[in-house]
Amino acid sequence: MKIAYISRSIIPSRTANSIHVMKMCNAFASLGHEVILLAPWTKKLEEKNVSDIFEYYGVEKNFELKKVFSPNIKYLKKRIYSYRCLNIVKKINPDIVYGRDDMFAFYLTQKSGYFTLFEKHEPYNEKGVNNFFFDKFMKNNVNNLKLVVNSNELRKMYNNSCNISLNSILAANNATNKIPNENISTNINIDNTKIQIGYVGSLFKGRGIDIIIQLAQKIPNAIFHIIGGKQKDIDYWKDKNKLSNIIFHGFVEPKETYKYRNMCDILLAPYQSDEEGNRSSKYMSPIKLYEYMSSKKAIVCSNFKVVYEALNDECALLVDSSDITAWENAVNELISNKEKREKLALNAYEKFIKYHTWKARAKKIIDSIDQSKSNNI
Structure with a gap:
């Protein structure tokens, strides 16, 4: 499948959410899917002196990263970014729009007829602007699978606070990849006689x-x-x-x-x-x-x-x-x-x-999407 992944993570940066996004795109692509990641172009906030973004995160360059201009206009920059993402998604014409953080963008892609799935890492907040569009997104969501969260406890929270059926919420815990079997970095001296x-x-x-x-x-x-x-x-x-x-x-x-x-x-x-x-x-x-x-x-x-x-x-x-x-x-x-x-x-x-590998997490999500699509036919 062709997957458009929308994120507001600053890439490259030191944030955990940027690591999560890059690892998930890498994992989806490793399963044979074509993945295009959309992320904001914000030079002032990005980690400096990174010559290769993929190498910085330690992931294979098996997906495309598109930087989307996000103007520094108070109150408007997030909305402009979301509309720019929508325009790019229309050009990509993906089978799935997936991602996190930018609720308005997912509301727009769903409204435009794309199979859209959103991932949440925090509880529902009735006063949040994003959750205004989250409510509209859920109201218009005809899919069996309506939401992905990263813990079972968060799944229960959304079931209680938003009256979303547990069967419509996928809990997919975070993950990581296998690592090289190296015992010590060459530039660190330690006293092996101590723990x-x-x-x-x-x-x-x-x-x-x-x-x-x-x-x-x-x-x-x-x-x-x-x-x-x-x-x-x-x-x-x-x-x-x-x-x-x-x-x-x-x-x-x-x-x-x-x-x-x-x-x-x-x-x-x-x-x-x-x-x-x-x-x-x-x-x-x-x-x-x-x-x-x-x-x-x-x-x-x-x-x-x-x-x-x-x-x-x-x-x-x-x-x-x-x-x-x-x-x-x-x-x-x-x-x-x-x-x-x-x-x-x-x-x-x-x-x-x-x-708990990223690939296992990505497969769990894709399998749930396939099941949801087949149920909707």
């Missing part, structure tokens, strides 16, 4: 960086690696602690993060609750968890209900998000028990390979 503990991701509120700092204080013989974050956030956390066993590596290109994960013995995901600053803790589907699983390393993670869609007690140690004693006990248990580390890591890896 290496890692965290990859943002450093803003709700990500549990304070938990990692407390762990480093309580477990001085381990080395803690924090990979990612904006410089201002790194400076903030550095100012709050002067520990010699914490290393801030800063931003690493998406294609390179696996090297930093692979050099660690234990990987941490100390997500915090809504009350602690993480607004998405009830419905999230973090790519980070699947990346951790793909590295075949032991994982300690917050035990939110939604986390069990990726992990379980057979492939990770899941603990109360804010209980520092529980975190300390879990990390120390893994430090002292190499056999348990390896068993949890293997179980997580096998679960990842079976269910």
Whole structure:
């Protein structure tokens, strides 16, 4: 099939949504579909000094990326972008229009007669402008499959808040790809006599960086690696602690993060609750968890209900998000028990390979679309 994927992600950039979009287009194309990705042309916001966008994201150049001019006109730029996307879609004449973020564009393509499917990563907000068009989109949607979300918890939320049948909502958890079997990046020196503990991701509120700092204080013989974050956030956390066993590596290109994960013995995901600053803790589907699983390393993670869609007690140690004693006990248990580390890591890896690759996610979506189309005939 020919798929037009519409997104408002800044490409290239450091954002998780841009990674998600590029990986999904790559996965759809790997299944044999012709994919054209539409993304805004916004030079001022794009990551600098990127000579090859596909190489930057670590994906095969098996789909087309079309940059769509998005003028910096207050109140109008999103609408102009959406209409420009519609005009390009009419020229492409795809079998499917798919994507996320730009609800108005999908409302327009559906209204123009294209089979349009939208993906949501956040709950319904009655006051949101996008959800005004989401309501209109749903009202006019005659397909059996009406919406894709990235977690079962979010699927339940849309069933309750918008009265959309559960059978019409596909839950497709986020994913990642298999990675090279490399143990360490050539430019990182580590002390192999000590346990290496890692965290990859943002450093803003709700990500549990304070938990990692407390762990480093309580477990001085381990080395803690924090990979990612904006410089201002790194400076903030550095100012709050002067520990010699914490290393801030800063931003690493998406294609390179696996090297930093692979050099660690234990990987941490100390997500915090809504009350602690993480607004998405009830419905999230973090790519980070699947990346951790793909590295075949032991994982300690917050035990939110939604986390069990990726992990379980057979492939990770899941603990109360804010209980520092529980975190300390879990990390120390893994430090002292190499056999348990390896068993949890293997179980997580096998679960990842079976269910959580980008290609598996893309196939799940395409199969659901095919089923929906056949039911509508």
